[in-house]
Amino acid sequence: MKHTRRLRTAVVFAVMIGLSLPLSASAEVVVEKSTTYFQIGGRTAADIDAELARKGPFTQASGSRHPGATQIRFGGDLTYTRRGNRCAIDDVRVTVETKLILPRWKNRKQASREMALLWDALSADIKRHEERHAEIARQHAKQLEQRLLKLRPERDCEILQDRVATVTDEVTLAHDEAQMRFDMIESRNFQDRMLRILRYRRESQENQ
Numbered sequence: 001m002k003h004t005r006r007l008r009t010a011v012v013f014a015v016m017i018g019l020s021l022p023l024s025a026s027a028e029v030v031v032e033k034s035t036t037y038f039q040i041g042g043r044t045a046a047d048i049d050a051e052l053a054r055k056g057p058f059t060q061a062s063g064s065r066h067p068g069a070t071q072i073r074f075g076g077d078l079t080y081t082r083r084g085n086r087c088a089i090d091d092v093r094v095t096v097e098t099k100l101i102l103p104r105w106k107n108r109k110q111a112s113r114e115m116a117l118l119w120d121a122l123s124a125d126i127k128r129h130e131e132r133h134a135e136i137a138r139q140h141a142k143q144l145e146q147r148l149l150k151l152r153p154e155r156d157c158e159i160l161q162d163r164v165a166t167v168t169d170e171v172t173l174a175h176d177e178a179q180m181r182f183d184m185i186e187s188r189n190f191q192d193r194m195l196r197i198l199r200y201r202r203e204s205q206e207n208q
Contacts, residue, residue, distance in 0.1 A: 029141050030076075030095040033134060037104040045118060048105065057101045068126040070133040071099040074141060074172070078148065078164060080157050087160050088153035096141040098134035102127055129186055133179060140175035147171060 040051035057069035074096055081090035103126065105111075105119050147167050154160040 028093045029138075029145050030093065031138055031141070032095070032097045033100075034098075035100040035102060037102050039104050039106050041106055043107060045115070048119065052103060056103070067103060068130045069101045070130045071101070072133070072137045073097040074137070074144075080160065083153060086153040086155055087157035089148060089151055089160070092145055092148045094141045094145045096137050098137055100127070100130045100134065102130065132182060136178050136182060137175065140171055140178065144168065144171040
């Protein structure tokens with residue numbers, strides 16, 4: 001006899017003992033990714049900074065707006081089955097949806113060489129940052145799938161459901177902490193990173 005339990009869904013906003021497995025257990029991580037853009041104006045670096053502060057996506061976690069954001073949603077289904085007198089996991093399907101929200105500068109084509117260089121460096125860094133948030137989410141979705149598959153059968157499905165809930169909570173917490181650590185490191189290194197990017201792009205243009 002089989003029955004299905006829907007995994008707890010968590011929404012995260014971010015600027016998300018080797019055991020022998022039953023041979024019949026199966027798993028799948030389904031990844032859905034999308035990107036949307038918000039348009040900003042301005043002619044100077046100060047204008048762009050003000051536009052990003054005014055129009056950038058608002059996140060509940062920080063209570064403020066950001067140059068970019070990644071919306072992350074975990075979900076999925078888990079199927080239990082009876083094996084003799086024990087309850088086991090038969091199938092795991094973990095889903096992770098990531099939606100990148102990035103800026104698009106409408107004055108890029110009319111910009112001076114220096115402003116275009118600055119914007120290209122900034123927008124590339126914002127995109128790289130949000131792509132990394134999405135990758136962290138995908139890594140933890142895979143980790144959740146693997147940990148759920150390693151759960152041993154129990155005498156009672158309710159006991160196994162409790163263990164599934166505990167593992168889901170642990171991986172969700174680890175995911176949130178990984179996202180926060182990444183943001184802390186990125187914020188500390190932002191200035192040095194931008195200077196390196198600008199120097200590299202300037203040298204690349206001069207060598208063309």
